[in-house]
Amino acid sequence: MLSRTASELFWMARYLERAESFARVLDVTYKLSMVPRHSQQKRDLALPLNLSLTHDLFQARYPQFSMANLINFFALDSDNPSSIYSCVEMAWNNAHAVRGSLSAEVWECINTTRIQLRTLRQKGVEEVGIDAFFDWVKDRAHLFRGAVFGTLLRNDALCFIRIGTLIERAFATTQLLLLKDQQLNNDTDPVREYYRLDTLLRAVSAREAYNSIYRQPVTRDTVAELLILRNDVPRSLRACIEDVVGQLEQIANTRSHLPLRLAHQLNVDLRFSTREDLAQSDMQVYLTGLLARINALADSVRQTYLETV
Structure with missing residues (x-):
């Protein structure tokens, strides 16, 4: 192509x-x-x-x-x-x-x-x-x-459409989590915290998924785990990156080393992280780092596939 x-x-x-x-x-x-x-x-x-x-x-x-x-x-x-x-x-x-x-x-x-x-x-x-x-x-x-x-057709065209969708979705979810975390840090009122977390889940169509998985009131730790580490939630970061890996494998060529490496490394880090790891992290630093890694992945895709050699 x-x-x-x-x-x-x-x-x-x-x-x-x-x-x-x-x-x-x-x-x-x-x-x-x-x-x-x-x-x-x-x-x-x-x-x-x-x-x-x-x-x-x-x-x-x-x-x-x-x-x-x-x-x-x-x-x-x-x-x-x-x-x-x-x-x-x-x-x-x-x-x-x-x-x-x-x-x-x-x-x-x-x-x-x-x-x-x-x-x-x-x-x-x-x-x-x-x-x-x-x-x-x-x-x-x-x-x-x-x-x-x-x-x-299940060909390269579909792969590039999927990669574009998934990278944009991963970036949007991570950015939304980052800004919501800033809001929660600036206002500790428990009622408004609950409402902000609830609207965050609804923004990514994950309220029903949360209720099905956790069966408890929303908390910052469980929402972070759901939208970062769960691979069964379509708009979670891990689900997006895992699918990106699969799409990149399908279009791999002799020049694909960098995007594949970045995608696999991010996928492995997300796969083997736990809720406890998130709880011990500075979420602002952690999420900012994730955004930088998603941008680096997107840039590697651009340089490898989307620019004329």
Whole structure:
């Protein structure tokens, strides 16, 4: 496969996964905004800005810090490169460039998502309802993945789509854990801690999984174990990296040493770590280190497969 084709497929998948991730984060932030006012509320609402590092851009476009402005900024603002609208547009551009490598169903899914989002942008999120909008974004992402799994050949194209999705998901989960840990460290109120952990689980669709595995009230230690070390939770870091290893093995060639080594090393470290190891770690340092390793893995994939030799 040409490096350019692989790159377009990789980034198409990353942008669509990023759009869904921001929909999930916005959903959590919106629900946190309904908690009775407290000293850390503004910090809670700034979660999407912290994730995307767009504080300055937001302040330049919106003089007032409010939930309504945050939703507009991250949902449909074309000037925000991290908005759901911008992510879908960039995913569509990548998909259009490699139309021949996609099935008709996958292309129609992406194209229809873009058309519907442009129509929705003219009406505004409030017109369709905030919760309905978030659900729509997640549904379109689910439909895309279903079309990918159900219609694409099991070849290199599918591998690069999967690698892009998994790396973006691993990064998003780890970054969300890092910022949630900062929030919890800054506010020790047990009621708000419980609510923050609960919304974190719902953001990654892991509330039911948590109840099934632990059968106890949520705690920081158990949530960290679930979203970092469990390989049976689809959005956990270990599950993502384990799947990345499998995809990289399928496309391995004589130049694949570095990405394979980085992926295997990270997978082994996660596989043989325990909840006690996490409890004894400085979570801020630990999660920051994980983000650096995920970025290094993504960069090695780019240099090995996505750049012209």
